[in-house]
Amino acid sequence: xxxxxxxxxxxxxxxxxxxxxxxxxxxxxxxxxxxxxxxxxxxxxxxxxxxxxxxxxxxxxxxxxxxxxxxxxxxxxxxxxxxxxxxxxxxxxxxxxxxxxxxxxxxxxxxxxxxxxxxxxxxxxxxxxxxxxxxxxxxxxxxxxxxxxxxxxxxxxxxxxxxxxxxxxxxxxxxxxxxxxxxxxxxxxxx
Numbered sequence: 001x002x003x004x005x006x007x008x009x010x011x012x013x014x015x016x017x018x019x020x021x022x023x024x025x026x027x028x029x030x031x032x033x034x035x036x037x038x039x040x041x042x043x044x045x046x047x048x049x050x051x052x053x054x055x056x057x058x059x060x061x062x063x064x065x066x067x068x069x070x071x072x073x074x075x076x077x078x079x080x081x082x083x084x085x086x087x088x089x090x091x092x093x094x095x096x097x098x099x100x101x102x103x104x105x106x107x108x109x110x111x112x113x114x115x116x117x118x119x120x121x122x123x124x125x126x127x128x129x130x131x132x133x134x135x136x137x138x139x140x141x142x143x144x145x146x147x148x149x150x151x152x153x154x155x156x157x158x159x160x161x162x163x164x165x166x167x168x169x170x171x172x173x174x175x176x177x178x179x180x181x182x183x184x185x186x187x188x189x190x191x
Contacts, residue, residue, distance in 0.1 A: 011051065012051050015047060015050050015051050016047055019043060019046065019047045019063075021049070022063060022066065022067055022074060023039075023043045023046075023066070023077070024074060024077040024078065024081070025039060025073070026077070029073075029077075046059050046062065046063070061134075137140065
């Protein structure tokens with residue numbers, strides 16, 4: 001299968017997904033780490049060559065031969081991955097993993113939203129860690145500021161806040177007066 005796309009990233013993603021679904025052996029399928037690393041290197045070389053368009057016909061033949069020879073192992077590994085994802089999903093929801101027939105029986109009894117996730121909850125991550133499903137408590141603001149439920153400050157406090165707040169930004173009433181006078185009298189002497 002030759003993948004053609006105008007976006008090179010989409011092409012690479014499609015090729016990598018296809019190769020990963022076929023060459024899906026794991027480290028425990030090999031007798032040594034060296035054999036596993038050689039397998040990964042060979043798969044990455046084929047993936048790179050497919051992405052770059054190098055010797056595509058020979059690689060496609062090699063993929064087809066591998067699929068024929070290892071069809072049973074490919075299916076076993078796909079099933080194992082699906083079971084692990086189902087167990088991770090169940091663990092993230094706080095439920096024990098269920099068999100396929102139990103899932104079908106209980107599927108209609110839950111109010112679920114799009115994608116099989118209960119409404120009002122976030123979808124779990126693939127790593128099995130649940131995502132937060134609510135907002136954390138928010139800190140209460142200090143002081144008044146005219147917020148409902150808080151006592152209004154007296155006039156002296158308001159005046160001090162205005163003076164200090166303006167001074168904190170580098171602004172004072174004297175600066176404003178000086179600028180106004182400069183602008184007003186600056187236009188008189190212009191000839």
